[in-house]
Amino acid sequence: MINYLFNLMHTVTYTALLGTLDMVASALGQNLLWGRLSDRYKIRTKLIVAGESIAAVTYLIVFLIHKSLLNLQADFSAGVSLIVGLSILEFFWSMSDVGWAALLADVTTGRTRGSIVGALNFIASMGRMIGITFAGILYQGGEGFRQGTLFYIVITMLMTSTLLMWVTSRSTEKSYEKTERTQTEDTVEKSTAKYDSKTYMWFLASLIIIVIGAACISQVFLLFIKLPEGLNASDPEESLILTAWTLGGMLASLSCGPLADRIGRVKVITIGLVLAVLTPLFYGLVINVPALALFYGLNGVSFWIIQTVGFTFAGDIIPQDRRGRLFSVYNAVMALSWGPAGLLVGGPLADFQTEALGFTPQTSYVNTFYASSIVLALGTILFITKVARRKTKTA
Secondary structure: OHHHHHHHHOOHHHHOHHHHHHHHHHHHHHHHHHHHHHHHHOOHHHHHHHHHHHHHHHHHHHHHHHHHHHHOOOHHHHHHHHHHHHHHHHHHHHHHHHHHHHHHHHHOOOOOHHHHHHHHHHHHHHHHHHHHHHHHHHHHHHHHHHOOHHHHHHHHHHHHHHHHHHHHHHHHHHHHHHHHHHOOHHHHHHHHHOOOHHHHHHHHHHHHHHHHHHHOOHHHHHHHOOOOOOOOOOHHHHHHHHHHHHHHHHHHHHHHHHHHHHHOHHHHHHHHHHHHHHOHHHHOOOOOHHHHHHHHHHHHHHHHHHHHHHHHHHHHHOOHHHHHHHHHHHHHHHHHHHOHHHHHHHHHHHHHHHHOOOOOHHHHHHHHHHHHHHHHHHHHHHHHHHHHHHHHHHO
16 A cells, blocks of 8 residues: 555655554544443444444445546545545544454453463464465556455455454353453452553553654655665565565564563563664665565564563553553554654655755665664663563562
């Protein structure tokens, strides 16, 4: 989608609006509506089913509008229609994010949460790898989006997953409601008493910096590997590189959860942060696709360690009666990776070097990778000094 939008709009910064407006819509939906509804009415699975259903219908509407603008040869407007349409879609789809986060925390315990979340992320990574592989084949220079093939596949999968979730949720919701009725007020009070708000706020603050640092080069990286003066990767080669990231994430998801349950969340998160700081430094040094795939795979390891163990860490801190609202904040922070980081940091930095300083795109993008490592290092320092040490003292 990033490559497709860039071909329509011809600027990194405008392209990054896709994830930026999506993130804003998601954050507003989760924090103003869906998180509160989840906590008040305990409708975890209902939110998931509703969110996925609305997303499937909205995808179809967005494509039809986009296609009509393409037929009018209004390419820029067609790009804008995708950005705005998918942002509206995300506002409603975000109810599913809240439902999943709260449901996972509800049905797991501190001893098993890391392993279970890691296993689920492994499955999600496998799905992502399969999706990227087929997307690389079906993209066909943008025709996969122009003709709607990729949209139709997504819609079909959403409808299928919605049906499966609706069937299974009927028994899940009854079981969850029964559990809720048997809980005592004393249990809720103890859960709330354990909530360390300062640790959670510092964790979110460090996570904001970390996510911005890691994600500010997401769009730039996709353009970097296509540069004629650089790797000049073909569509299948691009899929190979992205698949390596997913494979690294799969291995990390499967192993880091049990490891975090065994040696502690903070230690494993720190390992992921160190990898995140180091990997962007090597992107500009590699000279072939396999080497870049290796380093990008290690970056996938770092991201999914942070994603998996970070969620588990948040689940340990957040009390049960506030999971909807506080996970909404956590999800909003993680959603910074969708585009705001590229819009606020990566895109403008790359464009400024190219347009104002006269650097080649290759040099501009590599410098942006270095900036990413610096921002990540700052977030890592904040996490170690304000979260890791605080948890160690508490323990």
